[in-house]
Amino acid sequence: MPSNKASFFKIIFRSIFRRAEHLVFLLKDKLSERNFIYFACVVVAITCSFAVILLKSFAHNIFLLANDINVFLKLPYINSLLPIAGILLTVFVVRNFLGNHLEKGSSKVLYAVAKKGGILPKKQMYAQIVTSSLTVGLGGSAGLESPIVVTGAAFGSNFAQKYHLSQKDRILLLACGVAAGIGAAFNAPIAGVLFAIEVVLTDITISAFIPIIISAATGALISTVILSRDTLLNFEQTLKFDYHNTPYYILLGILAGLTSIYHARNFQKVEKFFGSFKNKGYRKALFGASILAILIFFFPTLFGEGYESIKTLASKNPGVLLDNTMLEQFKSNEWILLLFVGVTLLLKAFATGLTIGSGGNGGNFAPSLFVGSYLGFFVAKTVNLLNFTHHLPIANFTIVGMAGILSGLFHAPLTAIFLIGEITGGYDLMVPLMIVSSVSFAVSKQFEKHSMDVKSLADKGDVFTSDKDKNILQSIDFYNLVQQNYRTLSLQDTTTEVVSIFATTEQKIIPVLDEHKALLGIIDFDEVKAFIFNPNTVKFMTLSEFISQPKEFILFEDKPEKIMKLFESSKASILPVVHKGKYFGFLSKIDVLESYRHKLREMVID
16 A cells, blocks of 8 residues: 555656646747746756755754753763764765765866856756765764755756756856855855856856846745744844954954965865775775764864854854863863864864765865854954953954955855855945955965865866866867878878879878877878979889978877967967877867857857
8 A cells, every 4th residue: 555655646746747847848938038047047046945945954953953962961972973974874875876976066066167068967966965964964074055056056957958958058057056055055145146156157248147146036035934044154243343453354364365275285185185095985984984073072163064153153152162072161261262263273174174085075165164263263362362452353353254264265255255244144344354355365366376176177177267268178079079081191102192192182181100000290281292293203202201290299188278289389270189109180270269169159158
């Protein structure tokens, strides 16, 4: 009987789904292209918002459960054990249900935009939700926003694929999903719009703003209606800016930029360390999760996203952070609290690296806010404790510090400014937010050309989101443009064969190969045309007299940027391609430029 009921509900669900699909196709036929995009961005935003609600609610409730248990245990044992279970469960799901492969991080969205025309696999619509809820929900020291960004992008991308939309509309809906995700996660629609434009998209025109704005607003609205304020990161106290504190905000900006570099580099070192493990399964997960458990045992605020501790730091009683720790008896000692905060902000990079590197799933968005708040508190509290003549508002610095690290890590100062402005419920701190975010961005940019998400891709030559031309070049499959139908010759052939090829084909270059298919040289029509068709001259010449060396040649593994430099330096319109020491074909600069123009028309969102 239960199986019959399951089959019945399965049939009903499929029937409803097919009817909904049919309705959407009908709307696509009836509506104009622009109006259908408006409809699509709302659908994508609603779907993404419910994914955010599911993730946020699960993580928040697990945090509350762990705290309730700690009240009885008096020591954070459960906080240490839950992340181990979460990471091991994540590895189990990836190995058994996701083909033993999961693409982590919002950098995959940038890669999809730059190289795949905005195409993301279907499994990203659910894989990120399941794995990040297990990892972060059970206490892994990472954030949910990166999985939310990937999930939202996947919803937008796959909606566009399902209903056969163009590449530019696919990328637009991908960005709509990202905007809705950030808007819903923080109840911050403006930040959602800016993040989609500042971080994800490489080129956009004014008309593309409308769908992104609609998506971000829809996501924030649904989040406001369904999620409780306790689940979201928000601040209710009134915050005022005193211009006398400007030098200290500049100092905070400089320290935020340096701390961003520290966090990014140490996170990447830990992730690289785990990437070199020979055993990629449960042993690696258990090893990394065990070290994380030890850190959380001594520093419980490293548990989960850490948003509750951010609120505590900005409150009137930050000493509560030391509750249920071995330092609880010293929570009235401000120097002990300051030391605890300082060590915690330095350890966060390692805790997040351990969480993700050992097999968990999450991102660095929440950790950036965590580190920023701790840094702001540390700076303000240190100044106040050293009895400087001027007393700094600790809550202000705690909140503004979040914008500094977010700007420095992601190279997204506008997103940082407006996100913190929205979650504080006002813009009274707009001036210090601008100061800290811009200074942090300038310092970070001085030492790191690319943001944290882009750096790993840029090192491989895969994506350059700040340069539209390079992005388009990266999206071109150069080796599909290689012409392999050229007739070739060997040293044993005669000059008669050369005459025959030039006379009967449109070929202007003849590659000459040895017995192993290695390129010995080329015969260029422009160089031999003066005597090639003179029978009195040709019959007395050997083939080797016609051979010259190409000005440059392209290796199969060369990156697009290098290929274009080879064309520029050689002044040649066509160059030979060599693969593993053997002749592969010829690449024409005209074909590359034509493909570039085609991609440019597809990728520009209007």
